[in-house]
Amino acid sequence: MSASESRVTDSPTRRGALTGLSVLELGEMVAAPYCAKLLGDLGADVLKVESPGAGDPARLRGPFPDDRPHPERSALFLYLNTSKRSITLDLESENGRSIFERLLEGIDVLVEDRAPGALADLGLGYDALAARNPGLIVTSITPFGQTGPNRLHRSQHLNLYHSAGHTSPFGAPSSVAGRAPSKAGSYLGEYDAGLTAGLGTLAAVLGRELTGRGQHLDVSKQEAMMCLERVTIGRYANEPDPFGGRPPGGLVRAKDGYFIVTTLEPHQWEGMLDTMGRPAWAEAEWCRDPAERRERGEEVNRRIGEWAAGLTRDEIYHRAQANGTPVAPVRSVADVMEWGQTRDREFFRELDHPEVGRHIQPTAPYRFSETPWVGGAPPLLGEHNRAVYVEELGYSERDLARLSDAGII
């Protein structure tokens, strides 16, 4: 499959659920690009507007093949920008702004992540855009939202993750006393914001059919993350110390790594006992009481660990699951890619790309029975300048050269 064959817009036979939706993305790094990618992978036509020169900073983040930075070879950019076309445009120039306004004609959704007020300062705020295109939906994704005292605070993923209450009390603060909690791996909180924004955007698309109008969505990354901890943060809003108990035992070590045992229902604990051959220690009175078992979770896990020391994670996983007990090995990135389940479901697929060639991409966690995942290769910087500026907006080749020389595209 070549890059062009795999591209949504070139394959009219492969219609995704969102085919026909047009999206303009003014986004960088993770959250806004993930939002637009989610739409594009389901068939929306996504046009990514990058700044001339360097483009999306995710192009400079990597990891890169052979650790050699190259703007077309960043794994971060490649993942977050599937199913998009890329043009370059300088919004700081007046000419650039008027081109941007033309691009927005007939567009359903603008996904943007500029600082609050930044687009308005360029004359491109929601009110101005909606006056020209009342159906337009503008999804603004910022670290702390469009309002409030922290709205202009700068934030990297580290700051965001720790701003949202995910490490207390159950998000596994450090097991070493006196040490700071750790953020999650990857850019998890940024992905949270992108997914949340994608959901709100689709709701606005449906709502537009009722009202005939678009709207402006204010998505705060901090709030998107907080709402994923509504169950704990909501408790603190009602009482200062709502969680007296201790968190459950955590991970256990097998011969070849860690696994987790989660026994919420009585039959799940019984299934674990069957898996371990009904050990004598589990017959003790305290161990038959779920509350006491929980209180002595470390001891329970130590006992399970003694049994597990000679077994592999996968042996334990399959045996326990056969007995109805939710047990899982801790899988590395490599393990997940080699796992029979993801292979059988074809969760990973190859895409082709002019710079990195055929490479592995995760698809999506949902399989639609009627509308396929239509993810296509990510674009080179400005790859679609000619297609968009000349073929769609009607600029001449000479205009294109002139705009390019002037640094506008």
Next chain:
Amino acid sequence: MAERTGPLAGIRVADFTWAWAGPQGSLLLSMLGAEVVKIESQARLDHARVHSLTAGSLDCGIDESPIFNDLNLGKRSVTLNLRKPEARDLVRQLVAKSDVALQNMRPGVLDRLDLGYEDLREARPDLIMLSSSAVGATGPERSYAGYAPTFACLSGIADISGHPDEPPNPLSGSVDLRVGTAAAFAVLAALIHRRRTGEGQHIDLSSTEVMSAMMGEAFVGYGLTGRVPQRIGNRDTAMAPHGCYRCRAEGEWVSIAVASDREWQSLRSVVADPDLDHEDFATEASRRAHQERLDAIVERWTSGRTPAEAVDALQNAGVAAGIVHSGLSLSRDPHVLARDLFDTVEHPMLGETRVLRPPWRMEGAKVSGPAPTLGQHNEYVLKEILGLEASEIEALVASEVVY
């Protein structure tokens, strides 16, 4: 029942979900204006009504669980005992009058009750049904069970989360809520497709894959480099300083991330410690190479301050810094309060309760009320939606079909 408003007004959801992940999906649809009818029963209680994976037994009545309230705001509850054939008939009638069905039982369970997608689409040909499971409805491990920590471990996210010299971090119940968010997203995409084509469909959602997709660059990166990503705690592969620093009071921290040389100069001028002038800290690469020493110097400065003082000074100079928040500190944080993130619902058992608003500021998204008590809307569902007579309902209650 009051008319629903919001972008999903007019959409009805037959909700078979329980625990955390499934109910989060229908909660979001409810916040967007859909009418969610939760199908539950004393014969098979939603365990969020009685206990919590993280907090243990809730020691409360089935209508008093704050966790259940947080995850089921604004829904209707009808009690139908699916073990009874008559109850299953009523479910099919309800689905016939619904747009969406959501379920997160193990793959095959609803099919064995003749309530699988193929059965339900006979009742409602353009039905959109989403089935959420641990590892998906296909593949050799499709029958395997899981909760949030299971998904975190299987997906790869636990292995790359946490400090490098500590065990992997399976995160928290938030993993379930991510799964529910992805479910709601998929359902809305299918609704948009249905509006355009009239076609419904079934969606098979893997909870584990939801988490793998939220770290996708790690897989692409492994494919390109052959290097397996590892835990790096609060550090970064490029930036330094990049971490959480001790503040004046025990257990209080400030996060600081310096992303450019300009920000580094700003940090230097704020901290104003001559030790930062050392040539070892002149470039990003050298700062990263000497970050333990660097961290100690930065921490000398933060440890004399509150998190808010450190954040103010650094943000004023253009350096990314933030309070390391707990649930408690967030509930009192001036920015969170100014944004009015907490709403109040009047719960019949819990009384006035503060809950989090929807995660977007948009027209029509809101918390429309507390979670239902068990069977609170039996009469509404059976009489107004399904058109049963009072005498029929009494008989169904007596025979424990409505139970």
